Amino acid sequence: xxxxxxxxxxxxxxxxxxxxxxxxxxxxxxxxxxxxxxxxxxxxxxxxxxxxxxxxxxxxxxxxxxxxxxxxxxxxxxxxxxxxxxxxxxxxxxxxxxxxxxxxxxxxxxxxxxxxxxxxxxxxxxxxxxxxxxxxxxxxxxxxxxxxxxxxxxxxxxxxxxxxxxxxxxxxxxxxxxxxxxxxxxxxxxxxxxxxxxxxxxxxxxxxxxxxxxxxxxxxxxxxxxxxxxxxxxxxxxxxxxxxxxxxxxxxxxxxxxxxxxxxxxxxxxxxxxxxxxxxxxxxxxxxxxxxxxxxxxxxxxxxxxxxxxxxxxxxxxxxxxxxxxxxxxxxxxxxxxxxxxxxxxxxxxxxxxxxxxxxxxxxxxxxxxxxxxxxxxxxxxxxxxxxxxxxxxxxxxxxxxxxxxxxxxxxxxxxxxxxxxxxxxxxxxxxxxxxxxxxxxxxxxxxxxxxxxxxxxxxxxxxxxxxxxxxxxxxxxxxxxxxxxxxxxxxxxxxxxxxxxxxxxxxxxxxxxxxxxxxxxxxxxxxxxxxxxxxxxxxxxxxxxxxxxxxxxxxxxx
Amino acid sequence: xxxxxxxxxxxxxxxxxxxxxxxxxxxxxxxxxxxxxxxxxxxxxxxxxxxxxxxxxxxxxxxxxxxxxxxxxxxxxxxxxxxxxxxxxxxxxxxxxxxxxxxxxxxxxxxxxxxxxxxxxxxxxxxxxxxxxxxxxxxxxxxxxxxxxxxxxxxxxxxxxxxxxxxxxxxxxxxxxxxxxxxxxxxxxxxxxxxxxxxxxxxxxxxxxxxxxxxxxxxxxxxxxxxxxxxxxxxxxxxxxxxxxxxxxxxxxxxxxxxxxxxxxxxxxxxxxxxxxxxxxxxxxxxxxxxxxxxxxxxxxxxxxxxxx
Numbered sequence: 001x002x003x004x005x006x007x008x009x010x011x012x013x014x015x016x017x018x019x020x021x022x023x024x025x026x027x028x029x030x031x032x033x034x035x036x037x038x039x040x041x042x043x044x045x046x047x048x049x050x051x052x053x054x055x056x057x058x059x060x061x062x063x064x065x066x067x068x069x070x071x072x073x074x075x076x077x078x079x080x081x082x083x084x085x086x087x088x089x090x091x092x093x094x095x096x097x098x099x100x101x102x103x104x105x106x107x108x109x110x111x112x113x114x115x116x117x118x119x120x121x122x123x124x125x126x127x128x129x130x131x132x133x134x135x136x137x138x139x140x141x142x143x144x145x146x147x148x149x150x151x152x153x154x155x156x157x158x159x160x161x162x163x164x165x166x167x168x169x170x171x172x173x174x175x176x177x178x179x180x181x182x183x184x185x186x187x188x189x190x191x192x193x194x195x196x197x198x199x200x201x202x203x204x205x206x207x208x209x210x211x212x213x214x215x216x217x218x219x220x221x222x223x224x225x226x227x228x229x230x231x232x233x234x235x236x237x238x239x240x241x242x243x244x245x246x247x248x249x250x251x252x253x254x255x256x257x258x259x260x261x262x263x264x265x266x267x268x269x270x271x272x273x274x275x276x277x278x279x280x281x282x283x284x285x286x287x288x289x290x291x292x293x294x295x296x297x298x299x300x301x302x303x304x305x306x307x308x309x310x311x312x313x314x315x316x317x318x319x320x321x322x323x324x325x326x327x328x329x330x331x332x333x334x335x336x337x338x339x340x341x342x343x344x345x346x347x348x349x350x351x352x353x354x355x356x357x358x359x360x361x362x363x364x365x366x367x368x369x370x371x372x373x374x375x376x377x378x379x380x381x382x383x384x385x386x387x388x389x390x391x392x393x394x395x396x397x398x399x400x401x402x403x404x405x406x407x408x409x410x411x412x413x414x415x416x417x418x419x420x421x422x423x424x425x426x427x428x429x430x431x432x433x434x435x436x437x438x439x440x441x442x443x444x445x446x447x448x449x450x451x452x453x454x455x456x457x458x459x460x461x462x463x464x465x466x467x468x469x470x471x472x473x474x475x476x477x478x479x480x481x482x483x484x485x486x487x488x489x490x491x492x493x494x495x496x497x498x499x500x501x502x503x504x505x506x507x508x509x510x511x512x513x514x515x516x517x518x519x520x521x522x523x524x525x526x527x528x529x530x531x532x533x534x535x536x537x538x539x540x541x542x543x544x545x546x547x548x549x550x551x552x553x554x555x556x557x558x559x
Numbered sequence: 560x561x562x563x564x565x566x567x568x569x570x571x572x573x574x575x576x577x578x579x580x581x582x583x584x585x586x587x588x589x590x591x592x593x594x595x596x597x598x599x600x601x602x603x604x605x606x607x608x609x610x611x612x613x614x615x616x617x618x619x620x621x622x623x624x625x626x627x628x629x630x631x632x633x634x635x636x637x638x639x640x641x642x643x644x645x646x647x648x649x650x651x652x653x654x655x656x657x658x659x660x661x662x663x664x665x666x667x668x669x670x671x672x673x674x675x676x677x678x679x680x681x682x683x684x685x686x687x688x689x690x691x692x693x694x695x696x697x698x699x700x701x702x703x704x705x706x707x708x709x710x711x712x713x714x715x716x717x718x719x720x721x722x723x724x725x726x727x728x729x730x731x732x733x734x735x736x737x738x739x740x741x742x743x744x745x746x747x748x749x750x751x752x753x754x755x756x757x758x759x760x761x762x763x764x765x766x767x768x769x770x771x772x773x774x775x776x777x778x779x780x781x782x783x784x785x786x787x788x789x790x791x792x793x794x795x796x797x798x799x800x801x802x803x804x805x806x807x808x809x810x811x812x813x814x815x816x817x818x819x820x821x822x823x824x825x826x827x828x829x830x831x832x833x834x835x836x837x838x839x840x841x842x843x844x845x846x847x848x849x850x851x852x853x854x855x856x857x858x859x860x861x862x863x864x865x866x867x868x
Contacts, residue, residue, distance in 0.1 A: 066641035073596070148607040150600055166603040220642045238643060238651055239814035240725050264724060266812030271723045274710055278722050442591030442827045449595065458597070479601055 053259040054557045056539070058283040059272045060263040063239045068219035069205035070142035073150045078202045079549040083261065084227040084244055085205040088116050088135065088184070089196050091545040093554060097197045097465075101130060101206065101228065102184075111191035111501040112159075116184045116199075123249040124208045125232040132178035137209040139176050140164075151203040154463070157195055159187045190499035193506060194466040201463065230256050230553045239265055257541070257556040276534060282557060283542065285533035285550060289414060292532045293347040302534045305349035306544040309358045310461035310529030311470060312350075314407070314422070315483040318522055319451055322395040329521040331388025334380050335429035336422060342527050345417050349532060353377060353525035355514050356474075357467040360546050364503035369467050373511045376518035377525060381429045388430055402432035408448075409457035410441040418526065419457065448482040458482065461529065462547050467510045468497050474517055485522035560855075567851070571844045578840045579629070579833070583622055586832050593638040593827040612638055614829075625833065634834035639826045645834035648819060653838070655725065656803030656815035662731055663739035664800050671743040672789060675750025676782060682755060690747055697744025706737045706810040723812040734811040738804055742796050746789055754785040787858055794850035798843040802835075 064077040069085055072078055090100035099105070102116040122130040139158065142149045143165045156162040158176055163169025175187035188195060198204060208226045211218050218224045222243075225233040230250045235243035245260035246253060264281075266272050269288045276284040285306070287295075295303040316323040316332065323329060338352035351359060355376040363369040392398070407423065409415040416438060423434050434455070439447070447453050460480070462469040472478060475494045476486040493513035500506045517523075533550055535542060541555040594608040609615045613624060628635060634645035643651070674690040681687050714722045714733060721730055757763065758781055766776045803817025816835065823831035 063640070064642070065639055068641070071641050145603070145607050146611075148604060148611050150596060150604065150608075152604055153601055162601075166601065237814070238648075239818075264812065265814070266723055268723075268809045268812065270707070271710065271810055271812055274715065275722045275724075278715060280722060280724075440591055440825055440827075441597075442593070442595055442825070443589075445595035445597060446591050 054257065056258050056261045056283060056552055056555055056557060057281050058261065058263055058285075058552075059266055059275070059281060060242060061265075061286065062267045063265050064242075066219060067225060067233065067236070069202045069207060070138065070147060070149045070151075071219075072202050075549050080233070080242055080244065080263065081202045081205065082548055082551065083229060083231045083553060084225075084233055084247075085202065085229040086250075087201065087205050088118075088199040090200050091197075091548065091551075093541075093543045093551075095543070095545055097200060100200065101135075102199075105196070112188050114186045114188070114195065115179075116186070118182045118184070119251055120182075121251045122228065123251075124211075124226050124228050125247050125249055126208070126211070126226045127249065128208060128210060128226075129181070130206060130208075130228050131181040132184040133181065134206040134209050135184050136176050136178045137212070138207040139204065140171050140174055141207065141212070142203055143174060144171070149203065154198060154201055154203040157188050157190075157192045157198065159189045162189070191501035192498070193501075193503065194464045194468070197464045197466070231260065234260070241265060255554060257554065258552065261552055282539050283533065283535045283550070283552070283555075285531060287532050287534055289346075289348060292349070295534070296347070296349065302536060304533055304535065304544075306531040306533050306550060307360050307546055308461065308529045308531040308544075309360050309465070309469075309546045310459060311353060311356055311358050312418075312457075312459045312526045312529060313353070313356070314524040314526065315448065315453070315456045315458050316522060316524065317451060317453055317455070317483060318486075319484050320454055322392055322397050322401075323454065325391040325395050326520055327387045327391025327394065329391075329524070331384045331386075331391060331430070332426065333377055333521050333524045334384025334387065335426060336524060336526070337379055337425050338377070338526055339379070340425075341418060341421050345421050346414070346527060349530045350527040351530070353527050355518055356523070356525055357470045357510075357514055358462070358528035361462075361465055361467050363467075364507040369507075369510075372507075373514055376515060385430055399431050402434055404435070405432070405454045406435045406437045407455045407457070408437050408439065408444060408453045410444045411438045415457050422526075451482075451484060456482065458523070459529070465546055467507075467514070468494070471497060471510050471513050471517075474522060483522035485517070485520065487516060487520060490516050564852075567848055571848060574844060575837070575840055579626070579837055580622075582833060582836045583625065584618070586829060587618055587621075589827075591827045593829060612636070612830075629837070634837075635830035637828055637831050639823075639828045639831070645830050648831065649816060649834060649838055652803070652814065652816035652819060653801075655813060656808070656817055657801045659731055659735055659738060659807075659813065659815065660797070660800035660803065662735040664742070664797060666735060666739035667743040667746060667796075670739075671746030672750045672782075672786060674743070675747040676754050676777075676785070678747065678751040679754035679758060679785075680777065687751075691751070694744040694747045694751075697740040698748070700740070701806075702737055702741065702804060703806045703810060705740055706734070706807055709733045709737055710810070723810070725811075725813050730811075730813075734807050734813060737811075738800065738807050742800065745792070745796070749788050749792065750785060753788045754781060757781050757785050787854075790850065790853060790857065794846040795843065798839065798846045801842060802839050 060076055060079055062076045064072070064080060066072055066077060067080060069081055072081055086100045088100060088102040088105070089097050092098045101118055101122055103119045104117050106115045107113070116132070118130065118132055124130055139155055141147060143152050143155050143161050145165055145167050152165045156165070158174060160169050160173035160175050164171055164174050177185050179185055206228060211224070211226045215224055218226065222233045222236040227233065227247070230247055230253065231244035232247045233242070234245045235241065242263040242265065243260060246256055246258065250256065264272070269286060272281070272284060273288055273291055275281055292303065316329050318324050342350045342352050354370060355373060357369060357373070359368065359370050361369045363372060407419050409419050416436070419436050423436060426432050426434055444456065448456055448458070460470060460473060472494050473480045474483065474485045474490065475481065476491050490513055493509040493516070496509040497506045497513065500509070531544065538558045539555060540558060542550050542552055543554070544550045594605055606615070613621060616624070625635070634649070636644050637648060640648070674693060678687040678690040710722055710733070714720045719729060720732060724730055763776060763780055766780050802820070803815040805817045805821040807813070808815045808817040819831055819835050822828070823835060
């Protein structure tokens with residue numbers, strides 16, 4: 001009996017030593033593991049608060065890398081930020097750009113100087129007033145090379161901004177200035193038609209100068225997080241949950257019907273879908289591809305195909321033979337059956353691409369941009385094959401040479417299916433045997449930058465509602481021009497579109513530029529993105545700005 | 560004994576250093592970079608980021624800096640998260656994974672050896688078939704399928720069991736079951752074969768012929784010896800369970816450490832790759848050491864040979 005006692009004791013010892021002894025040197029005392037669930041449960045009474053308070057429950061796909069607007073990089077951050085902060089302008093439920101923190105603004109005759117006057121009754125969640133100084137501070141901070149913000153380039157439109165961020169200028173040369181507590185003056189590098197809308201983008205959100213200066217770690221915890229939007233961050237349990245609650249200091253809080261939003265942080269789409277179906281969530285995006293297809297087939301009213309401005313495409317590396325040949329590039333584009341790809345493979349309500357600029361963006365007359373520019377890509381196997389073979393002959397290449405050509409894509413089931421479809425379409429239509437290669441996302445980006453690929457999958461989601469957000473991608477020294485497209489005429493048109501104060505001239509230049517790029521075909525556009533989401537029938541008031549995740553600010557729960 | 564322990568600890572330290580060095584250079588040799596983004600990031604900003612995290616320095620220099628910080632117990636800043644350091648992530652994630660792992664271990668330790676012993680005692684009879692079917696399912700069905708099945712058929716039908724998430728004890732139930740199946744099955748098989756071997760030994764026959772009751776023979780003579788192989792695999796098993804499982808944590812939405820092992824590599828989050836690897840290595844090395852020590856106490860035969868040297 002004594003020995004078996006020793007057996008059990010040593011087992012227990014092993015386990016006990018483990019819990020107490022194996023903490024890394026730098027670690028504080030680790031909480032007793034059993035504590036974790038119980039402390040969590042005391043802080044999380046979802047079922048109790050649900051009855052009285054209107055809390056919308058949903059999921060944020062992954063843990064935010066930061067909830068500091070200057071350091072945010074993607075939708076998993078901006079979805080929370082868009083509800084907790086507000087810029088000078090905002091996008092209202094009619095998808096119009098309207099004053100947010102600003103009450104009004106004035107634009108100088110040369111379209112270079114913007115003078116914003118702030119509202120009177122705007123406050124931070126800690127009770128401080130939101131001032132023009134906060135904006136000046138926030139923008140200069142985002143441009144500070146020391147901070148190394150990923151999205152600093154959104155502030156390059158401000159005179160001196162790019163120079164400061166790239167280390168060539170000083171902070172004093174950045175022309176954004178608070179004239180007094182209520183007035184902010186911004187001078188731009190060149191007339192920028194979409195600058196007002198840019199002020200609604202998260203990198204341009206203000207931060208509380210006093211808070212940030214006194215506590216550099218302010219954005220790391222809910223308790224020290226200070227914001228100025230319709231909601232405030234009240235709880236952030238890393239990798240588990242984020243809770244935001246109505247900000248009573250918000251000037252428009254009377255219109256906000258929700259008491260808060262609870263975001264889970266679960267990255268498995270199937271699990272979150274099960275939770276939505278099981279009633280744990282009121283709202284959910286993104287959805288698994290198969291679920292979207294099925295919901296569409298059943299005409300499920302809970303499915304909404306949200307509009308998005310984004311283009312899915314293939315880069316053709318023009319530095320590599322035979323993709324230096326326009327005829328080859330055009331031939332590949334003409335023999336790709338985009339309609340079949342969106343109907344049978346992508347299945348998320350995507351739209352077959354008609355150019356590089358997706359639907360939804362207004363032109364100079366407020367009408368759909370695509371209407372005037374028309375369909376710039378066609379599916380024409382016969383013509384495409386002819387062009388392709390001609391081009392190939394010009395390069396002294398044969399169909400067999402395509403055996404070594406590879407489509408590069410980042411590992412994902414969806415990209416794989418589309419690449420396989422393209423491979424098959426080109427095999428049937430052109431007789432070429434292209435190879436597929438999947439790599440980690442980070443590797444794909446590295447190889448694209450180094451020009452080490454033939455054909456690569458890419459996508460771009462617009463940052464603001466102006467076609468230039470797409471058109472500028474293929475300017476010869478754009479950092480996203482991985483196809484290495486180089487056309488002086490195109491560059492000139494991009495320059496006009498970026499700097500001309502005349503809307504007619506701008507849009508003419510953009511239409512022309514898109515025609516040129518679709519004539520030269522350095523990239524093969526495949527489809528325009530959509531953002532499907534699901535919401536329970538009792539949820540109302542959610543709207544989807546084209547360039548943002550769905551806005552829950554004015555949502556309501558009518559149970 | 561003291562000398563043996565001392566030797567083992569020195570060896571462990573060398574092993575750890577080798578792991579750190581190999582991981583460090585392997586990691587930097589794979590293509591990809593933590594700061595490449597699918598976006599319009601200007602080259603200058605990219606270089607600023609490289610500089611901020613010291614990636615612009617020559618690799619040997621980075622290695623020395625890393626080792627220096629490591630000696631201070633500092634795993635560095637995560638290159639992806641601007642909120643938590645690697646130490647923070649491990650400090651937060653490990654208790655979660657360990658809690659789940661211990662729960663799974665508990666389930667596996669209770670049912671695994673018991674199933675195995677049962678199978679051996681009723682060799683080629685009904686209980687044997689049942690327990691071996693369970694064992695085969697446990698070993699051959701991957702945890703992502705088991706997790707999905709549990710969600711689909713258990714969580715969706717039993718109202719008190721949540722589908723995923725973390726917070727209360729009820730959240731741990733399904734993932735712990737899914738996590739325990741593999742070690743449970745493994746232990747059951749191990750127990751069965753070692754039990755079968757021992758039941759055929761002479762001393763069991765002696766015990767039986769002495770007229771001891773069947774239960775005393777099994778409990779006192781057979782099981783105690785049969786359990787030894789299980790203890791020898793416990794070190795690896797426990798360390799695997801403690802640091803969490805990528806698949807289970809992803810499927811059930813658990814904020815543990817397991818996810819970081821895969822995510823850090825996908826993101827090329829160098830500091831986190833190093834942090835998780837070293838942390839896991841330490842746990843594994845310590846546990847293997849403990850198992851060896853435990854073995855000396857449990858099995859006198861080992862003590863004799865060791866001392867005989």
